[in-house]
Amino acid sequence: xxxxxxxxxxxxxxxxxxxxxxxxxxxxxxxxxxxxxxxxxxxxxxxxxxxxxxxxxxxxxxxxxxxxxxxxxxxxxxxxxxxxxxxxxxxxxxxxxxxxxxxxxxxxxxxxxxxxxxxxxxxxxxxxxxxxxxxxxxxxxxxxxxxxxxxxxxxxxxxxxxxxxxxxxxxxx
Amino acid sequence: xxxxxxxxxxxxxxxxxxxxxxxxxxxxxxxxxxxxxxxxxxxxxxxxxxxxxxxxxxxxxxxxxxxxxxxxxxxxxxxxxxxxxxxxxxxxxxxxxxxxxxxxxxxxxxxxxxxxxxx
Amino acid sequence: xxxxxxxxxxxxxxxxxxxxxxxxxxxxxxxxxxxxxxxxxxxxxxxxxxxxxxxxxxxxxxxxxxxxxxxxxxxxxxxxxxxxxxxxxxxxxxxxxxxxxxxxxxxxxxxxxxxxxxxxxxxxxxxxxxxxxxxxxxxxxxxxxxxxxxxxxxxxxxxxxxxxxxxxxxxxxxxxxxxxxxxxxxxxxxxxxxxxxxxxxxxxxxxxxxxxxxxxxxxxxxxxxxxxxxxxxxxxxxxxxxxxxxxxxxxxxxxxxxxxxxxxxxxxxxxxxxxxxxxxxxxxxxxxxxxxxxxxxxxxxxxxxxxxxxxxxxxxxxxxxxxxxxxxxxxxxxxxxxxxxxxxxxxxxxxxxxxxxxxxx
Numbered sequence: 134x135x136x137x138x139x140x141x142x143x144x145x146x147x148x149x150x151x152x153x154x155x156x157x158x159x160x161x162x163x164x165x166x167x168x169x170x171x172x173x174x175x176x177x178x179x180x181x182x183x184x185x186x187x188x189x190x191x192x193x194x195x196x197x198x199x200x201x202x203x204x205x206x207x208x209x210x211x212x213x214x215x216x217x218x219x220x221x222x223x224x225x226x227x228x229x230x231x232x233x234x235x236x237x238x239x240x241x242x243x244x245x246x247x248x249x250x251x252x253x254x255x256x257x258x259x260x261x262x263x264x265x266x267x268x269x270x271x272x273x274x275x276x277x278x279x280x281x282x283x284x285x286x287x288x289x290x291x292x293x294x295x296x297x298x299x300x301x302x303x304x305x306x
Numbered sequence: 307x308x309x310x311x312x313x314x315x316x317x318x319x320x321x322x323x324x325x326x327x328x329x330x331x332x333x334x335x336x337x338x339x340x341x342x343x344x345x346x347x348x349x350x351x352x353x354x355x356x357x358x359x360x361x362x363x364x365x366x367x368x369x370x371x372x373x374x375x376x377x378x379x380x381x382x383x384x385x386x387x388x389x390x391x392x393x394x395x396x397x398x399x400x401x402x403x404x405x406x407x408x409x410x411x412x413x414x415x416x417x418x419x420x421x422x423x424x425x
Numbered sequence: 426x427x428x429x430x431x432x433x434x435x436x437x438x439x440x441x442x443x444x445x446x447x448x449x450x451x452x453x454x455x456x457x458x459x460x461x462x463x464x465x466x467x468x469x470x471x472x473x474x475x476x477x478x479x480x481x482x483x484x485x486x487x488x489x490x491x492x493x494x495x496x497x498x499x500x501x502x503x504x505x506x507x508x509x510x511x512x513x514x515x516x517x518x519x520x521x522x523x524x525x526x527x528x529x530x531x532x533x534x535x536x537x538x539x540x541x542x543x544x545x546x547x548x549x550x551x552x553x554x555x556x557x558x559x560x561x562x563x564x565x566x567x568x569x570x571x572x573x574x575x576x577x578x579x580x581x582x583x584x585x586x587x588x589x590x591x592x593x594x595x596x597x598x599x600x601x602x603x604x605x606x607x608x609x610x611x612x613x614x615x616x617x618x619x620x621x622x623x624x625x626x627x628x629x630x631x632x633x634x635x636x637x638x639x640x641x642x643x644x645x646x647x648x649x650x651x652x653x654x655x656x657x658x659x660x661x662x663x664x665x666x667x668x669x670x671x672x673x674x675x676x677x678x679x680x681x682x683x684x685x686x687x688x689x690x691x692x693x694x695x696x697x698x699x700x701x702x703x704x705x706x707x708x709x710x711x712x713x714x715x716x717x718x719x720x721x722x723x724x725x726x727x728x729x730x731x732x733x734x735x736x737x738x739x740x741x742x743x744x745x746x747x748x749x750x751x752x753x754x755x756x757x758x759x760x761x762x763x764x765x766x767x768x769x770x771x772x773x774x775x776x777x778x779x780x781x782x783x784x785x786x
Contacts, residue, residue, distance in 0.1 A: 147443050149466040151782050153491020153572040155443070156535060160561075163538075163554035177438065189782075193417040195444060195465045198436055224485060227476055229421040230469040249491055249572045311656035313719060314507070339650075340637045341720075342729050342748035355746070357718065357729060362655045366718055386637045386756040390748075414464040414785070421469060 140172025141263055144182035146202055148235065149225070150189025153249030154216035158186055161259075166252045173259065179205040184262055186255075190218040190225050191232045203239045209269035209279040211262040213243040216250045223248060240280065317365045326369060327378050333358050334383045338365065343380075343390035345398040347422055352400060356380075371400070373424050381406035389413075399423040427453050434770065436465050443781040447774075451767060459762035461755055467785040471745055478740040479505055479713040479732075484575050486730075486747060490783045491572045492535065493723045495521075495528045497747070498577035500721040503657065504732035504745075505579050507717030509709070515659075516703040517581035522658045523591075523696050524568070524576065526689040531560040532724035533682045533689075534605070536778050537612065540679065543771045544621040549611060556604045563594055581706025591697045598690050609683045622676035626761040626773040629673055638757040640726015640750050641685070642777055645670045645677035652722035663695040678776040712738035725778045726750030749783035 147155050161168050162175050176182050179202045191199060203212065214235045217223040222233040235241050242265045245258035269279040321329055341357035341364065348370075354377065356367040371377060379402040381388050391402040392413035399420035402408075430451045436444030444465035450458040473485050483505070487498035499521050506513060538553030561571045567586050568574035576583050586594075612618055628638070633646035643650050644667060651667035653660045668684035670677035716733040729748035735741070754777040761773045 147466070147782075149468050149782070149785075151488045151491045151494070151573075152443070152780065153488070153494065156491060156572060160554065160558070163551050163558075165555060165558040189466070190468070192465075192467060194415040194467065195436070198444070198465070224488060225468045225470065227473065228469045229418060229472055230416050230467050232417065248488070249570075251571065313652075313655040313657045316718060339634070341727070342746075342752075344731065344744075344746045344748070346733065346744045346746075355731065362650075362652065364718060364720065384637065385635070386753060389752055389755060409462075412462070414467045416467065416469070421472065 139183075140174065141183045141259075141266065142174045142176045142181050143184040143186055143259065144176055144179050144202065144206070145186045145188070146199060148187055148189030148195055148199065148219060149192050149231065150216065150218060151249075154188035154219070154247075154255075157249050157252050158188065158215060158255060161252045161255050166256060168256060168259070179203075180207065182206050183210060183266060184259060185210060185212045186215050186259070187212065187219050187235045188215045188250075190222045191235055191238050192230045193232065196232065196238050199235070199238050209266055209273055211242045211266045211269070212239055213245060213255075213258050213262045214241045215245045215255055215258065217246050217248050220244045220246055312362050315363055317363070319365065319367050321367045321369050323369060323371060323375065323377060326367070327380065327383075329367065330356075330380045330383050333365070336360065340380075340384040340387055343387060343394065345394045345400060345422065347398070347424060349424065352398060352424070354394070354400075376401045376403050378403050379405040396420070397422045429457065432767070443779065445774075445779060445781050447762075447770075449762070449767070449770065454767050456762050456765050456767060456770065459759050461759060463755075463781065463785055465785070466782045470786050471747065474742045474745045479734075479742050480579050480709070482742065482745055483578060486745065487573060487575060487577070489747060489749070489786055490780055492532050492780060493528055493725065493728075493783070494573045495524050495577065496721050496723045496728065498575070499525060500719060500723075500728055500730040500747070501732070501745070502577050502579050503721065504717045504719040504730040505713065505742075507719055508715035508732050508734060509579075509713065510715070511580055511707065511709060513581055514704045514707060515701045516585075517705045518659050519696050519700045520582050520586060520705065521577060522660065522663070523586075523594075523693050523700075524564075524574070525658070526693045526696075527560055527563060529689045529724045530601070530686050530693075531557055531564075533686045534560065536682060536724075536775075537608070537679070540772075540775050541612075543775045544618065546611075546618065549608065552608055556601060556608065559597065559601050559604070563597060566590070567594075578706065580709040581704070583706070585705045588700075588702075591700065595694050595697045598693060602687065602690050605686055609686070612679050612683060619676060621769075621772060622679055623672075623674060625675045625769050626678075626765060626776060627674045628757055628761055630671075632760060633673070633757065636757045636760055637753055638726075639753045640723070640778075641678055641681045642726065642754050642757055644668060645681045646673040647671040650727075652720045652727045655720065657719070657721065659696065660692070662699060663692045665692060675772050675776045682778075712740055713742055714738035723750055725780055725783070726754065728783075747786060749780065749786070751777065751780045751784045754779070755784070 225231045243262045338358040346353040388407040396414040432449045434447040448460040486501040534557040538550040541549035568576045630647045714734040731746040733744040
């Protein structure tokens with residue numbers, strides 16, 4: 134995608150992450166990677182946000198928190214799962230308190246693998262997410278449901294960054 | 307500068323539940339700092355491991371308890387121990403008496419109750 | 426008496442990226458009581474000892490926390506090596522110390538940035554993180570990872586750093602030091618920053634002792650307590666001295682961490698000058714047995730590791746316990762929050778340098 138009409142704001146929630154991906158998400162915003170030059174701003178308020186970044190796997194306690202933040206975000210919205218824990222549970226999959234990846238609770242549009250996910254990969258993931266966001270907005274302008282719930286065959290998650298096909302395939306397997 | 311390798315000193319001391327409070331009180335008077343408390347599942351009983359520190363040398367109290375035994379809380383001497391006692395309660399199901407700050411099982415919300423307990 | 430209100434803080438809060446929840450009981454603008462509740466990140470990873478062999482467990486423990494991951498890895502292998510009686514080659518010990526101290530530099534710079542963000546000084550936050558990227562580049566060059574390295578293994582380290590690279594690191598650190606000096610001057614001397622930090626969150630030496638605080642929090646209240654004094658690693662050979670302040674407020678905690686950045690840089694440079702040419706790992710075979718309790722000085726304070734094998738040695742451990750520094754500092758945080766202004770709550774929480782994913786594991 135060549136340009137974004139509106140500056141997308143992101144909200145970040147730390148599921149049960151080890152902080153590794155969290156600090157990489159923050160690193161994206163700081164001078165070295167500096168996504169703010171694209172107008173991407175980190176906000177603390179779900180009601181201002183377009184993109185929801187989740188790091189870490191989902192557990193019993195934060196399930197409700199993630200659901201609530203997601204529900205508070207206005208349509209159209211995109212969810213990006215950052216790091217392998219948010220994608221599938223990662224090495225914590227076998228732990229007694231882990232339910233699995235973010236998609237156990239809310240629909241996820243983009244998966245960014247890695248332990249920890251590198252800033253380049255996170256930026257790629259968010260940019261891919263913006264593509265999904267534009268599609269959802271277009272659908273809303275036509276008066277359709279942004280998530281495609283009113284269509285017979287819901288569209289599959291699109292636009293994962295390059296090099297993630299393998300892990301995507303793994304997930305579906 | 308430390309000339310000796312203090313970290314190699316491993317002081318493990320067995321203790322019984324009835325002596326625990328008295329020993330902890332003595333340690334407090336001697337100026338020991340509370341380091342941690344953890345539970346160990348020994349298949350037929352539990353073991354509690356209390357760690358204390360004085361001048362960078364650690365002392366560990368090892369206490370064996372039966373599965374349904376209730377343990378006296380040490381929060382009266384060391385208030386920060388409430389974190390560990392709530393944790394051990396939620397994960398192992400061991401009950402602590404007279405805990406100064408009892409979360410009543412709501413410290414850790416786990417998908418299954420007392421995941422570490424003897425099954 | 427004015428009316429009491431309860432203000433919930435977290436788990437999703439702009440000032441703190443990590444989920445901790447506090448119920449702040451407020452009277453006018455003063456906090457009367459703070460009730461912490463945690464458990465948002467509890468994964469139950471200590472239970473993985475039943476499924477992972479002791480050599481694999483190192484990489485699980487390393488992922489407790491992405492900020493002090495190297496220290497966790499070292500603590501875990503240290504406990505295992507202690508229990509099995511493995512002697513690590515000198516060069517491995519030096520390399521571990523170098524990586525651990527580099528982690529401290531990166532962790533403290535990260536924390537300084539978050540603190541600046543906490544009191545609304547956004548450009549200072551960005552500058553701290555810019556300098557920090559130089560440290561991450563060193564990690565990437567030497568281990569391949571930016572935040573999680575998986576370079577520590579039972580018996581030594583998995584990667585060597587050749588001497589030319591080490592000398593280049595020493596040079597780079599000199600530049601990092603110069604850059605950091607420009608920033609830390611603002612934290613220590615700037616009037617508006619001092620207004621936010623000085624006298625806020627005061628913790629006396631008596632209270633700090635009573636509440637069993639650890640790490641920079643204890644050292645800022647005048648307690649000389651640093652696990653690096655216990656002789657683990659090569660700290661006795663590279664001129665380690667603990668950094669202690671006496672003021673006990675947020676500013677003192679900030680000062681301790683700033684001093685530690687410089688102390689760590691100096692120690693790394695000394696270690697690079699002294700590093701011996703030996704093997705970097707000894708082969709480890711066989712089953713795990715014995716028990717060992719070890720403590721490490723993490724950037725946030727004392728961490729406790731306990732490894733215990735079964736009576737019949739197997740590939741698995743019976744128990745691997747990790748107690749992390751934030752666990753021990755939460756009582757002190759609750760104490761400093763009592764009686765503080767609502768506007769100072771973020772400062773009080775940030776200056777213990779909370780690491781919630783460490784706390785809950």
